[in-house]
Every structure is written in C-alpha cells, then in structure tokens.
Amino acid sequence: MARVITITSGKGGVGKTTTTANLGTALAMRGARVAVIDADIGLRNLDVVMGLENRIVYDLVDVIEGRARLRQALIKDKRLPELFLLPAAQTRDKEAVTPEDMIALTNQMRSDFDYILVDSPAGIEGGFRNAIAGANEVLIVTTPEVSAVRDADRIVGLVEAAEKGPPRLIINRINSRLVNRGEMLSMEEVVEILAIEPVGVVPDDETIVISTNRGEVAVFDQNSQAGRAFINIARRVAGEDVPLMALTDQQGVLDRFFGLFGRKAR
C-alpha cells in the first residue's frame, strides 16, 4: 500500500514542483514504484519539469470525471519504468476537483504504488485542501526567507488542524556562504522557529536551473549538489538514518574558514 505524501508550501515559487520531481525520481531510482500527481489544476508544471509534456493525452480531471481510465492517463517516465506522472488539467480551474475526488483517486492508486507524491499549489485555499485531502504525510517546503517561513507556519497549523500528523520540513535554496556570513537564516534557525522535524536542506544551485531547462531532473546529475540533497531526502523519507549535516560537509575550505570566523563573531 502506497504512502501518499503531499508536498506543499504557503508561499509560491519556493520549490514544491522541483522537490516533487526530484524526490519522486530519487525514490524510483531506489527501486520503488512511484506516482507523482500534479494537483496544481490550471497551472500544470510538473510535466515540463520532468520533461514529459509531449506525452500528455489525458489528465487528472479526465480521470475524475470518468473520460479516461487511470491507466490511460498515467504517463511513464522517460528513464525509470516504475515512475509515473498524472498531469494536472491545464484548461480547467481548480473548482473541477473536490477533496473527496482526491481521496477517491489516491485510494484507487494505493495498491499499485509504494509512494504517491502530490504536488500542491501554493496558498491556503481550495487547491491546497484538495492536495492534502488524500495524504497520510505532508512535507512543507520553504526557503530561508522571512515571508516564506511565516507562510510555512500558517501551513503547519492548517496541516495539524486537518489531522495529517506533524508535517516535516524541507528547506530549499540555502546559500551556505550567506549563512556563514550571517546574512541568511540557517537550517537550524528555520527549524527552531517552525518547530517541525526537518527531512532535508537543499542548496541554491544553478544545476536546478540547467536541468529544469532540459526537462531532466537534477538527481540524475552526479555533479549536482541539489541532486545529492534530494537523494538524501529520498533516503530519509524511505526511513534511512542519514545525518542532516551532509550538506555542509561539501563546502569549500574557504567557506568553512568563514564559517568558523562568523560563529566566533557571534
């Protein structure tokens, strides 16, 4: 039976779709059967991030409204035979889907997969409610900025109120040089403020831009630090005990020097 995991955020543009694509791929690379669902109805994106936009025939709303069977709508990944995408409808609005629809859909899929990842739209409205409806677990993505963390705090409250259990946190776009200079909130500070368990930190990394341009995901790129961070997140999600500080270990000597420097100064 699949674990249904929704990836959400309060503020938009913090990296939910990037996380869903990379985490889904990394889990499938480990041999799991994975489906990723784009629940951002009207703003379809996960397909282009995964480079599958040319293969779409049917979408989530077609399945919900009975025009297509699930099998027909699921798109197989280019590389991984056990990774599938259920795309969002681009021409419909989010009123086309209800939370009950999402619960029915994920229940229908559960027996065929090990993981079902749901890419949520930003915000606290209908689209968010739909995206978490079928979830057993929620991952909240934030960047280390005041506005994003504030909005993440709102989402923590809503997820808890929806009785989804304590959500876990992914901090995306950390710039370790800025953190070391004391000019960016650190992972520890964000975790302390939000008081939820972290599952990973992802560096701000140009390889994300490059791989997204090509419609490939960073986890396939051996040289991508962000890709490695997503692989570590997949390991933690799968239950492995991977220390969170793996990210800082990869910093250059200079960064580490300034890191010591900055800490002493405080």
Next chain:
Amino acid sequence: MSFFNNLFNKRERSAQVAKERLLTVLVHDRVKLTPEKLEELKAELSAVVARYVPEAEPAEIEVTLLRGESADMLKADIPLRRSRHDE
C-alpha cells in the same frame, strides 16, 4: 574579534534581524492581539499597577508578545522610580 566586528560591521547581521522579525510576526499571527487592544491592555494595566505600587511609572510600561522556548509570553516591563533614601 568583536573589535573588528564593531569597526567594520556596525549593522546587525541580516539573518539575526530576519530571525527577530520572524519571531515577532509569528507570535502576532498566532495571538490575535491588535495594536489597539494592546494599547487598551497597557492603559488598564497601568491603572491597576498604580493603585498598588505608587513608584510605578505608568507612562513607561511596556507590554510585548514574545516567542519563548516552550510557550509564547506576554511580558510586561514596569519601571519603578527610585526614591531618595534607597541610595
């Protein structure tokens, strides 16, 4: 170290500023105490305090919402006037 810090870096690091602003904004998001209500609270509090502690400086009472380790706090600072024979 702190000498250099003071020399070249008069301004507080922005991460520290961000953290303080976040902590404040989050408590205010959670505890819906509007600025007007806070003013009312201060006024009533100073009236009560003045009845019991004549040394209190009602005009200087400060009431703040703080994010604490395990619980959020409503903190009141009430300065007292020092009378002559204390010194």
